[in-house]
Amino acid sequence: MRMNAVEQKVCTLLLVESNGSDVELFLRTLEQDLPRYEDEQVEIVINATAEGALRRLREQPIHLVITGLRLPDMTGIQLMDRIHDAEHRIPVLVTGCMDTLDGIVEAMRHGAFDYLVKPYERVTAVPRIHRAMRMSEILLSSVPIPQPRQPQPFNDIVCVSPAMRTVTGLIDAVAKVSATALIVGETGTGKELIAKAIHERSDERTGPFQVIDCTMFAEGTVESELFGHVRGAFTGAIADKRGLIESGSQGTVFLDEIGDIPLALQAKLLRVLEEGEVRAVGSTHPKKVHTRFIAATNQDLAEKVQKGEFRKDLYYRLNVMVIRVPALRDRKEDIPVLARYFINKYANDFGKPVPELHPSAVTELIAHPWPGNVRELRNVIERAVMLSQGHQHIDAQVIVSILQGVTKDPWVSGEYLLLPYSQAKEKILEEFNRRYISFKLANNQGNVTRAAVEAGLPRPYFHEIMRRYRRAA
Numbered sequence: 001m002r003m004n005a006v007e008q009k010v011c012t013l014l015l016v017e018s019n020g021s022d023v024e025l026f027l028r029t030l031e032q033d034l035p036r037y038e039d040e041q042v043e044i045v046i047n048a049t050a051e052g053a054l055r056r057l058r059e060q061p062i063h064l065v066i067t068g069l070r071l072p073d074m075t076g077i078q079l080m081d082r083i084h085d086a087e088h089r090i091p092v093l094v095t096g097c098m099d100t101l102d103g104i105v106e107a108m109r110h111g112a113f114d115y116l117v118k119p120y121e122r123v124t125a126v127p128r129i130h131r132a133m134r135m136s137e138i139l140l141s142s143v144p145i146p147q148p149r150q151p152q153p154f155n156d157i158v159c160v161s162p163a164m165r166t167v168t169g170l171i172d173a174v175a176k177v178s179a180t181a182l183i184v185g186e187t188g189t190g191k192e193l194i195a196k197a198i199h200e201r202s203d204e205r206t207g208p209f210q211v212i213d214c215t216m217f218a219e220g221t222v223e224s225e226l227f228g229h230v231r232g233a234f235t236g237a238i239a240d241k242r243g244l245i246e247s248g249s250q251g252t253v254f255l256d257e258i259g260d261i262p263l264a265l266q267a268k269l270l271r272v273l274e275e276g277e278v279r280a281v282g283s284t285h286p287k288k289v290h291t292r293f294i295a296a297t298n299q300d301l302a303e304k305v306q307k308g309e310f311r312k313d314l315y316y317r318l319n320v321m322v323i324r325v326p327a328l329r330d331r332k333e334d335i336p337v338l339a340r341y342f343i344n345k346y347a348n349d350f351g352k353p354v355p356e357l358h359p360s361a362v363t364e365l366i367a368h369p370w371p372g373n374v375r376e377l378r379n380v381i382e383r384a385v386m387l388s389q390g391h392q393h394i395d396a397q398v399i400v401s402i403l404q405g406v407t408k409d410p411w412v413s414g415e416y417l418l419l420p421y422s423q424a425k426e427k428i429l430e431e432f433n434r435r436y437i438s439f440k441l442a443n444n445q446g447n448v449t450r451a452a453v454e455a456g457l458p459r460p461y462f463h464e465i466m467r468r469y470r471r472a473a
C-alpha cells in the first residue's frame with residue numbers, strides 16, 4: 001500500500017469493465033460501505049479495455065484488479081493471464097452473471113483470487129473485496145524468495161483425499177508469506193497440526209511455536225498472561241513477567257479457539273496483529289514482537305460478528321488467509337490410511353507387533369460419522385492396538401465394541417492390565433485427571449479459579465492439568 005500526504009494508506013482498485021451500467025452498479029454497491037481499515041483510503045479507477053488496464057498497471061500502483069469476463073479487446077481470463085505473466089503481484093477478481101458461471105469456474109482455474117456475481121449483493125461483495133485487498137497487502141509486502149525452497153513432504157499430515165491435498169497446498173502457500181492465517185474446522189480435524197506444519201515450513205521455523213489456548217483465559221489475569229506485566233503493576237506483581245505473545249517472538253504464536261477470546265481483549269489483540277507491538281500491563285512502552293500469528297476456530301466467526309460477540313475489524317483482519325479443514329466424515333478416503341498410520345504408531349509406542357487391520361474393521365470405521373474427527377479415530381485405534389494380542393487382526397468386533405463404549409472405561413475393561421507397569425499407570429492417571437478435572441469444573445459452573453480452590457491446587461497447576469486433559473481427550 002502506498003501512503004498519501006496525510007500518511008493514510010491508499011489502496012487503488014482497478015475496475016476493468018466496458019459496460020456503463022455495470023460500472024454504475026459496481027460503484028453503487030461500494031459507495032456506502034467501502035471495505036477498508038479506518039486509516040485507509042480507497043481509490044477506484046476504471047478502464048473499459050484490457051489493453052488500457054495493462055497500460056495503467058505499468059504506470060501507477062494498483063492493488064487489486066476487478067475485471068469482467070467479456071471485454072472489447074480480449075477476455076477477462078486472457079487479461080488475468082497477462083497480469084500474471086507480467087508478474088504483477090496482485091489479486092484479480094472476476095465478475096460475471098449467473099449465465100457465465102462456466103467462465104467464472106475457468107477463471108478460478110487460471111488463478112483468479114475470487115469472483116463476484118452480478119447483480120452484486122453488498123453483504124457478499126464487500127467482504128470479498130475487502131479480503132482481496134488484504135491479500136494484496138500480503139502479496140505486495142512479501143519479499144520474493146530468491147531460491148524457491150523445495151516443498152517438504154508432509155510426513156506428519158497423513159491424507160490421500162483431494163480435499164486434504166488442497167489443504168496441504170494451502171499450507172505451503174501460507175508458509176511462504178509471513179501473514180496471519182486462520183484455520184477453521186471442527187474439533188479434532190488437525191488444526192493445530194496444520195498450524196505446526198505452517199510454522200515448520202516457514203522462515204520462523206527456528207523460533208518457538210507458542211500455543212495459546214484462548215478458552216483458558218480467566219478474567220482478571222488474562223491480560224497479564226497474554227501481554228506480560230511490569231513489577232508493581234498490581235498486588236503480587238513482584239517482578240517483570242513476559243507474556244505468552246512475547247514468548248513466541250521470532251517464531252509463531254498459535255491462538256487456538258480464537259472465537260472464545262473475551263470481547264474486551266479483542267481490540268488489544270487486533271492492535272498486536274496490526275502493529276506487531278505488545279504493551280505489558282503497567283508499562284507505558286510498547287515492545288516490538290516479530291511473530292507470525294496463526295489463529296484457529298471451530299466456530300462460525302461471521303455468525304459471532306452478527307451476534308456482537310466478535311469484533312468485525314478483528315474478523316476482517318483474520319479472514320484473509322483461511323484454511324478450511326474438512327470434517328473426517330467428508331473425506332472418508334483418509335480413514336483407512338489414518339487408521340494404519342495410528343496402528344503403526346501405537347504398536348511402536350507400546351512395543352507390540354503391528355496388528356493387521358481386517359477389511360471388516362475398515363468397513364466399520366468408514367461407516368462411523370466421527371464427530372470427534374481424527375482425534376476420535378486416533379483414540380479408537382489406540383485402544384484397539386492396546387487390546388490386540390500377538391499377531392491377531394483388528395476386526396470389526398473390536399472396533400464396534402470400542403465405538404459403543406464397551407471398553408471405554410479402562411478400569412472396567414481392565415485393558416490397562418495388559419500394559420507394562422509404567423504405561424498402565426499413565427493410562428489410569430490420565431483417566432483419573434480427566435474425570436477429576438471435569439467434575440471440579442462442572443461443580444463450579446466452569447469457573448477455573450473456584451475449581452482450583454476446591455481442588456486445593458494453585459490455579460496455574462490446575463490450569464496445566466486442564467490443558468493436558470483437553471489435549472488428550
Ligand SMILES: Nc1ncnc2c1ncn2[C@@H]1O[C@H](COP(=O)(O)OP(=O)(O)OP(=O)(O)O)[C@@H](O)[C@H]1O
Nearest residue numbers: 156157158159186187188189190191192193374375
Ligand atoms: N491428517 C492427520 N494426520 C495425522 N494425524 C492427524 C491428522 N489430523 C489430525 N491428526 C491427529 O489428531 C489429533 C487431533 O489433532 P489437532 O489437535 O491438531 O486437532 P484440532 O483441530 O486442533 O483440535 P481442537 O479443535 O480440539 O483443538 C492429534 O493427535 C493430531 O496429531
